[in-house]
Amino acid sequence: MKTVGIIGGSGFIGSYTTRKFLAEGFNVKVSVTNIKKSEKYQHLFNLENSDNLNIRPLKVENLSDLKDFISDCEIVIHGGTPFQLDVKDPQKELFDPTIRGTENFLAALTETSFIKKVVIIASVAAFNTNFPMPAYGKSAADTFNEKDKKHINTESHPYAQAKFMANQTVEKFIKENPNLSFEITSVSPVGVMGKSLSKREDSTSTGLQFLIKNKIAPNPFIQMLYDTNAEFALVDVGDVAEAIFKAATTSGLHGKNYLLSSESYAISDMNLMLNHQTSKNKAKIIYENALAMKDLNMTFKPMHQTLNNYSQ
Template sequence: MKKAGIIGGSGFIGSYITKQFLDHGFQVKVSTTDITRKDKYEHLMVFNHSENLYISELDVTDKNALKDFVSDCDVVIHSGTPFILDFEDPKTQLFDPTIKGTENFLEVINNTPSIEKVVFVASVAAYNTNFPFPAGTKSFTDTFNETDVKFTSNESHPYAQAKFLANQAVENFIKKNSDLHFEISSVSPVMVIGKALSIREDSTSGNIQFLIKNNMAPNDFMKAIFDNDVPFAMVNVEDVAIATYKTANKKGLHGKNYLLSSETYKASDIHAMLNHKAPKENPIVIYQNNLAKHDLGMQFKPVKEALNSYSN
């Protein structure tokens, strides 16, 4: 059996990725930041083929721990960067674990001969740190795809800036190392929606859905969303997991970074659908998904399905 190491494999997106690999016959090693916190990973134990699942404590800023984690893996998925909107110290909570963690990871995998494929679960922030607001001079209705000029701003949320810089580190690593023994690919989902597989209530993605469902604005970010009725490009968390698995198991995708996106709706219509009401406007596709459809054979589910899943 091949072994997949999934950093962050018990999180909101990571749990679905873990399930994909178990369902397809892999041994799966999942990292957790605190092995004593069983609530972080006990939901994985009920998956089919969980006898092939291993849980390992990991600090992504610790190179030695990273070496141990990836040492016997054929495939490694990096889905372990923090998604935090309300923070106290952006350096220690966001920039260090995201950027330094990525740099350490790249150094370690370059010295691990067993690895055949690496997939980064990045973010739309790798392309536009202002998301869900438009990039640069674009409008809310202007489309965006992988060929567009990437946009970043020091005024963007530190989470988005950290994800952008981490993606730059990956791109620079690929440019500087033309003779790697493995392939690196990335997937960059827009707003990920759907129901968490764990019973934990600290998922940022889940909390954003909760706030929109209940018209709650506890911070300036959410207030701006409601005040401007901002359109959100969304993608089903199951689709993110499927795309990650497909990217990991298809050769010839080295250096590619796929936008994962389904439909775009305004915040008011997301609120309506989360409360089992019909949206007022038809969906549009702002963040294009043609590359993922072409290379990965993806068929993205309508977002209403994921919103219903969350609200139920």
């Protein structure tokens, strides 16, 4: 039985990823930042095959702990960077754990011999920090894919900037280490939607769905979405977990970064569907998914199904 280590495996995307690997018969090690806060990971023990689950404390800033966590893993999934929109100290809350955590993770990989595959859960922000606004030089109707020029805007949200810089760190590492004994593949989801597997109230993804459903704007970023009726590229959280699993178990994908996207809807249509109503406009394809469909054999759920199933 193979062992997979999932850094951040109790979060919104992480929980679905943990569930997928358990269902596929893996031993699954999940990292949590604070082992004493069992309410953040207790839901994982309700999953099928949870006898094969091991919860371990880990802070990605600690290199020795990282080395220990991944030492017996054939596959490692790194999704342990914070996703938060309300930020008081961007350096401490986002840049340090995201960028330095990624640097530490890559350093730890070079000192292990057991690992065969690494999957990094990046973000659409690795391609465009303006998301969900168009990338530089594009209109709202223009499509975007992995071949388009990556764009960072220093006025973008700190989370987006941190994810962009972390992805640049990964790309630089791959370029500077051409003879690695393992493959690194990245996946970059757009706006991830769906039901949470936990009852945690600190999930930004589920929180964003709640805000859009109820037209609440707690900060200027959310208000901007309403004011512009932004076109939001979306993907189902279960599809993201499926893509992560396929990226982890498919060889020959070293150095690739896949956009994970289903359809795009305006915020007003998202509001309708989250309230179990029919959208006024048809879905658009803004962020393309052809590469993930080809290399990972992915099919993506229509977003009206995902949004209509949201229950909070």
